[in-house]
Amino acid sequence: MMEYNLGKGKYEDWIVSETTFSPDALGKGESIMYLGNGYMGLRSATEEPYLKESRNLLVNGTFNKAFKNEVTELPNLADITRIDIRIDGTRFSLEFGETKEYVRQLNLRTAELTRTFYWTSPQGKELRFSFHRFVSLHNMHLIAMQMEVESLTESVELSFDSGINAQMSNSGSQHFLEGDRRVYDRKFIELIQTTKESNVDIAINTTHNIFVNGKAYSHEPKMNMSRRNVWLSYDMKLEPKEKLVMEKLTTVYTSRDKEFARTDYQLANLREYALNELKAISGKGYSELLHMHQTAWEDNVWQFYNLDIKSEDPYDLLALRFAIYHLTIMTPAHDDRMGIGAKALSGEGYKGHSFWDTEIFILPFFTYSNPEVAKSLLQYRYQGLAGARRKAQENGYKGAMYPWEAAWPTDGEVTPLLGDVDIVTGEQTKIWSGLIEQHITSDIAFAVYQYYNVTNDHDFMNKYGYEMIFDTANFWASRLEWNDEKQEYHINNVIGPDEYKEHVNNNAFTNYMAYFNLKLAMYYYKSLHEVNSEVLDELNERLSLLDCYTDWESKASHLYLPTPREEDLVIPQDDTYLQLREIDLSKYKNQEQVRGIYKDYSPEQINEIQVTKQADVLILLYLWDQTFLKDDIRLTEEMKKSNFNFYEPKTLHDSSLSLATHAILANDIGKTDIAYSLFKEATEIDLGPNMYSSDEGVHAASIGGIWSVAVFGFAGVRLQDKRLRINPCLPKHWRQMRFTIYWKGQPLFVTVTDSSVIVEGKTDEVLEVESFGKVYQWEGYLEIPRKHSN
CATH class of the missing domain: 1.50.10.10 (Glycosyltransferase)
Incomplete structure (x- = not known):
């Protein structure tokens, strides 16, 4: 169910909200709350996966023809939003347990997507979840995400997988060649995609910053790699009132970008540039990057x-x-x-x-x-x-x-x-x-x-x-x-x-x-x-x-x-x-x-x-x-x-x-x-x-x-x-x-x-x-x- 009157104070008449979760009606929220900046658009699928979801990351201008008998289209890039969460070893899903106070909303003024709810597991353990996400207007190559999980009543074993998943298609049509994948320093994940017909290179890099109760999480994650997929796995235990905060920063660059659309273009240069750009911003954190993004929206859009x-x-x-x-x-x-x-x-x-x-x-x-x-x-x-x-x-x-x-x-x-x-x-x-x-x-x-x-x-x-x-x-x-x-x-x-x-x-x-x-x-x-x-x-x-x-x-x-x-x-x-x-x-x-x-x-x-x-x-x-x-x-x-x-x-x-x-x-x-x-x-x-x-x-x-x-x-x-x-x-x-x-x-x-x-x-x-x-x-x-x- 959609509601439009939840904005208060300076955000009155700025908030598009979904107050009821339905696994059979995911498309509307994914579409009308999508995030973007003209360079790319990110459909607002939930972090945890569902059968009827549609995950789309589309970058303007990267057109490709999947097969000779099909027309060119914007290819669906690798997904960076899915996070596979497990509570006490069981896959987390809102289709199980009990959900209260569910609100997913797009703040039009700040162009930030948030989702919050309380969830009781089938075993009776209560947790609070909060997800935040934006596609930066300040840096058109940046996607930032934040996940908060707080255990409210009992200790829980929490684990999650997060990375880059290129096992995506356009309604079944696969546009990309199998690309290189790598993890640098157990922290920076890189995945390369190249369109099959138009030969557009895509460099996607992502990194995570993990905090438990405000302190950096020092345990090294497990590194995993499979066909068209690379991810990190994190495991931890949360005691009652303890909170996990995970920040995920992702950059997307392509050979269609004007700075790389040159006769002397080399994929190696794109890879190096993209990785270095992510490293340069990885220390800024979600809040600082969000502030820069919000300022860009206020100055360049709403005041303009x-x-x-x-x-x-x-x-x-x-x-x-x-x-x-x-x-x-x-x-x-x-x-x-x-x-x-x-x-x-x-x-x-x-x-x-x-x-x-x-x-x-x-x-x-x-x-x-x-x-x-x-x-x-x-x-x-x-x-x-x-x-x-x-x-x-x-x-x-x-x-x-x-x-x-x-x-x-x-x-x-x-x-x-x-x-x-x-x-x-x-x-x-x-x-x-x-x-x-x-x-x-x-x-x-x-x-x-x-x-x-x-x-x-x-x-x-x-x-x-x-x-x-x-x-x-x-x-x-x-x-x-x-x-x-x-x-x-x-x-x-x-x-x-x-x-x-x-x-x-x-x-x-x-x-x-x-x-x-x-x-x-x-x-x-x-x-x-x-x-x-x-x-x-x-x-x-x-x-x-x-x-x-x-x-x-x-x-x-x-x-x-x-x-x-x-x-x-x-x-x-x-x-x-x-x-x-x-x-x-x-x-x-x-x-x-x-x-x-x-x-x-x-x-x-x-x-x-x-x-x-x-x-x-x-x-x-x-x-x-x-x-x-x-x-x-x-x-x-x-x-x-x-x-x-x-x-x-x-x-x-x-x-x-x-x-x-x-x-x-x-x-x-x-x-x-x-x-x-x-x-x-x-x-x-x-x-x-x-x-x-x-x-x-x-x-x-x-x-x-x-x-x-x-x-x-x-x-x-x-x-x-x-x-x-x-x-x-x-x-x-x-x-x-x-x-x-x-x-x-x-x-x-x-x-x-x-x-x-x-x-x-x-x-x-x-x-x-x-x-x-x-x-x-x-x-x-x-x-x-x-x-x-x-």
Whole structure:
């Protein structure tokens, strides 16, 4: 059972807690309480093992293909968290004996995981256990653990095994060659792993500091080694009121780390460096290292983002802090060769691959709140141009066709070919998204556009952005198909954001965003021609842009864009959606588990029903409103309302990405109660009472969406072409909201109260803000009276 009200004092609304242990429902706590720092993610499995556990240590960028017929994925590294504990010679487990006052909790503020409980053995002996753990934000290679065991009533024989266990796999697939193992000085344990296909070396080193009643434990441990496993065994006797404290410090380094990614790389150098680093910190102890870690979180995260709300429901604030915590630990801010996985670094789901989730649902948080990190994530996409160009060429197109699923930037398309069972045929279903879900290419173009307009980062555009925009436009120009009968270009045989509709023609989202991509390329070409001809000349030499511009212009002017129906202003999701048969969807709208419709219908049958997996037309309306084209094809408030009212009842939200978009649009059109309800539902995808919703990992895009609903929805912050717009409409029970965003390189401190919007900034520049149709020019301080629309 999860609880969120156990935080007291300075930790009020900071604590995510599990207060009941269940060996059959381990996945949720392991996922939502996972620890990380962007370099690595450590799933929060318990120290003692259980049958249904999932132990994952994932390091960003270490992709490997286990077998020729499988796609590349983040490999599950050796486990360092398992500790085999024996009490009086019997394996310790919470499945035996009696457990009282069990609490496992993640402190979001300090990013430390703790677990405490009292346990009575089957023989009636009472002990107190306390476990602590963190993955350092101060030293991205460090994992620190602490175990305390106190005998309360009688003497006990206590023993435990702890080390490095490489007998791990990814759901059965083994990614590593058998590596070297060694124990130095009966204290420092080393294990080397090397991926079988990508040849990435991993150096894991660990050491223990043992104390009994505050004094260093002097007895030497037993050294043990077996296949892919090396560990130390400790034995001792605890008298009543005596306490064992064991500290375990582990470091992880890989040959993918920038300091080792050199042509003269040698494994021996990695091994030596990693071992020496562990030795250098081994004397500092858990408490000192934790203090450094906590300081990094306070300075670099909580004070930096400065988000706070005054709500009658304290859960709202905790949910937003939960989002910022996870956005921090999922993001490889240290390395622009790496992206964000759909399950972050919390589990093996989606194999660590990056989707459009990043650009549309996660990147906006960083674009507005931490532009340097946003820039790194976009540079990851720039480095993926080689793979995108290869995919376009393999499919008979020009330019850059971005992969639906991306791993190492040059890998290209890594989407699996086969997926779930077809309930009609019993066969595996074919996964078409890697072949025909192509809107990701324009999604990335939109992300570049959004980043540039928010940050004014000319250097990024000159080095990376313009080339990405131009070559993605080249793809769309080659992708369009001429319809001779209608004398216009179509985009046929695609999957839009609504993945319940495969092989459709003229998906509205895909067509409009392709049009945006083409028009954006034209706009930037003309702008460079006027103000930066040197950059244009260099890009023209590489991409032959003179010929491209004419092609973009011709294709864009004749591209079919689905228009609203006259009778109700509904934009057709695709050529056939509005003609499909309707069924009663209430069963699936109220389901506890997503994708319940697959239990009754095959993919082919779902394709013929007026049902939507996730926001499609609605996300188009949300994104289009932020572009420089919003006045070319006018999307009115009435149109937003009509499409929301039509599509929301047909949308099952079977993708965690969907709820945030619906919540933002609901707020835009004055449905504030529905907006908050959808926001709450989005937070409960991971934090809710369903104990199995996060078994494969957290829902990274939904977590980004939690922040987006608060800032873009309730606070009304939005890119309005090149201008910052703030139209707040807070939930009724929110009295105040405070946060920091960056605009044109300047931090702005925004406070929304019941009566006003206050914007403060440390700048001498005159800035413009639009609020409820009125434009304000200001410098330093601005107070805007609030329009009360809720």
